[in-house]
Amino acid sequence: DQNETNYEGLSYNYYEKTCPRLDEIVRSSISPMFALDPTAPAALLRLMFHDCQVQGCDASILIEPSGDQQFTELDSAKNFGIRKRELIGSIKTSLEVECPQQVSCSDLIILVAREAVALTGGPLIAVPLGRKDSLSTPSKHVADSELPPSTADVDSILNLFAGIDMTIEESVAIMGSHSIGVTHCNNVLSRFDNENATNANMDPRFQTFLRVVCPEFSPTSKTAEATFVPNDQTSLIFDTAYYDDSIAGRGNLRIDSEIGVDPRTRPFVEAFAADQDRFFGSFSSAFVKLSSYKVLTGNNGVVRGVCDKVD
């Protein structure tokens, strides 16, 4: 319930005294960056998921290699395509002027993801704050095991999100994140194998389109890693087109297609395709759950001075 002051140890007025203009500063810093690169909001929404999914929302994904710590989360192949992390660091730098040592990098990741949704046409989500950043060194191994593979199916994502206390409706709603952004060709090649379960519910004309854009046949080839397809028909706008595409067999990934046919998820895909308000409502509660996953609060973490280094 968003009216509660506390949620998982976080609160809706956490920076009221220590950084009262936080929301404005974040918005006015990020919106010119988004204007400069309209594909950046998608990158930052995905960044939130990939941070939260690996040892909780603790900004572990931002840590750069240093000293004897040579491998970081970014070295995991599951983090292929993660981009724009540097924008968090640059907002942190401007925040340090007005609110030195106050705002955690993990809260910034959430606030920026929230702006990414709002500024592309989605709901403006009230998010509870007060996360602390991790002190532990980041692990490629944990990223490998905790992030879903690009071939994930309905069973596996319902399991994953049930672990974050999401309903099936919320699980289908959070997948609506794929309403913005891109998928690189290396992640869609598995869907050309017509004997394979990964290409269930695929419109043959859509497959033809994908084959034209993604002609490389080795997923590790440089061409496959450099070319991409849009996530839905309106990939710069946060809307319900993702659900229309799913129903029509135009989903890029196995999960994008399968939610449109699986009897557990299809009713919600249809409901969201027909009712944007319902999608936005369910998305908002799912976003708060995901962004509160295993957070560090109080003395369990720190406020890093620089986002890409463990203090």
Ligand code: HEM
């Ligand atoms: C749990 C099942 C999920 C799977 C299997 C999955 C998989 C993927 C894959 C393979 C890509 C393409 C990356 C690339 O080729 O560059 C992608 C992109 C994306 N994902 Fe997911 N994802 C899942 C859930 C989520 C969630 C929960 C969110 C957000 C809360 C999210 C947000 C995004 C966004 C915004 C993009 C576009 C990124 C960009 O344009 O750079 N995904 N996802």
Ligand SMILES: [Ca+2]
């Ligand atoms: Ca993390």
